[in-house]
């Protein structure tokens with residue numbers, strides 16, 4: 563069965579929109595790529611699901627969204643980037659850090675992320691400057707933090723659910739999914755109230771995905787009492803878009819002096835993509851070429 567799927571739709575005669583994701587496979591792929599601990603799988607997994615949903619709702623093919631969770635927990639920074647169709651990549655500064663379970667037996671995501679800090683969302687829409695929004699973390703559980711972000715920073719009242727289920731013994735991801743519900747302009751209050759009557763059903767998404775149910779069947783159950791219309795299906799994935807050219811530009815940007823030191827001292831450079839772990843090797847000849855393209859201050863030399 564397809565375990566990477568996004569479904570978009572409208573509720574209550576177009577008064578609200580929703581995006582829902584089964585990202586079970588993409589969270590598994592992130593876990594394997596980065597050797598994520600169980601708590602890191604839950605935290606980065608939730609953020610990847612959210613970032614994929616935001617990306618899936620962007621208008622243009624070249625739009626990207628970057629989300630950064632910088633809390634005071636043990637994770638360091640959590641960084642995700644989403645692009646066309648809900649494709650997403652991400653990493654944690656401390657991917658292998660594990661924390662003891664909470665007293666209720668659940669993973670301590672708040673302890674890992676931190677209950678205070680900042681959530682930053684950068685939307686690059688191809689304009690001169692990206693749109694940068696920021697808010698303080700209010701929970702460290704991630705879904706609440708994004709809901710707060712949408713409401714406070716983007717003036718977009720939102721319901722956010724994110725859930726990653728893992729086997730207690732080995733951390734195998736059995737189900738990972740999320741839902742984002744947002745009001746459309748001029749949404750009547752009674753439509754919001756009607757949707758709120760099914761809010762307590764939304765967390766069944768995580769448990770039912772873990773039980774192997776399909777996303778569409780689960781959504782049918784959650785939205786049963788509402789007027790619902792499905793509008794779009796997408797295939798998200800954990801996927802990196804790094805290229806050698808991008809890393810060449812990074813090397814050029816360190817400037818001539820640093821490049822000269824690198825050439826003289828090491829004679830080569832090996833760069834690893836933070837998002838996917840792919841290694842890129844630059845030999846002396848390649849570095850000399852980049853040196854010629856670089857300027858003293860890190861800009862690219864204009865001919």
Ligand SMILES: [Zn+2]
Pocket residue numbers: 802803804835836837838839840
């Ligand atoms: Zn990469």
